[in-house]
Amino acid sequence: MTGKYLRIIDYKSSAKNIDLNEVYGGLQIQLLTYMDAICKEEDIIPAGIFYFSLLEQMVKANKKMTKEEIENMIRKNFRMKGLIIADVKIIKMNDKELKSGSSKLVPAALTSSGTINEKWTSGVTKDEFKVLQDYIFKTIKEISKEIFSGNIDLKPYYKKGKTPCEYCEYKSICGFNPKIADNKYNYIPEKSKQEIIENMKRKI
Ligand code: SF4
Helix, strand or coil: CCCEEEEEEEEECCCCCCCHHHHHCCCCCHHHHHHHHHHHHCCEEEEEEEEEECCCCCCCCCCCCCHHHHHHHHHHHCCCEEEEECCHHHHHHHCCCCCCEECCCCCCEECCCCCECHHHCCEECHHHHHHHHHHHHHHHHHHHHHHHCCCCCCCCEEECCECHHHHCCCHHHHCCCCCCCCCCCEECCCCCHHHHHHHHHHHC
């Protein structure tokens, strides 16, 4: 497809990745919101949303390594994380040197015959990406409506047995107690990519 392609890169001081379960729970909406906002204003084709970690990289080794091996390892650790559009042309636009194997730049890999290596690619199809955009747009509308209607209910997330309340400094004053009828967690699911996208489709 010809047109103007766009990828968004967020430079972080921590290691971060995109978790579709968190997107579904409304916890990770930032990069998708940016992409959707631009798509609504301009005629662009999404190419991916990525995080680039600015953390100083440490290399662990159980044998003596050459300078080149160390540099390769560091470069590998700087590979961006996130979500790419699973399309060979778009993957190659994101990494012009990629012929086969894993990309050193983006979370994608190609087989020796040049097709997408699904196992090592963190990707979604163009249609699936559109579902994510529509879902995020709907989520933002719902959040805005709640804010404007004055709803400030406490709803901390609950993911794999963890909640932000564990280390929260305001615990003693906020009064959140999941045993009280109206105090409910925002439960983050643990579903596969396909299940999450199907759930999103049902909600948009
Ligand atoms: S203790 Fe209260 S303020 Fe802190 S994260 Fe939990 S619900 Fe939010």
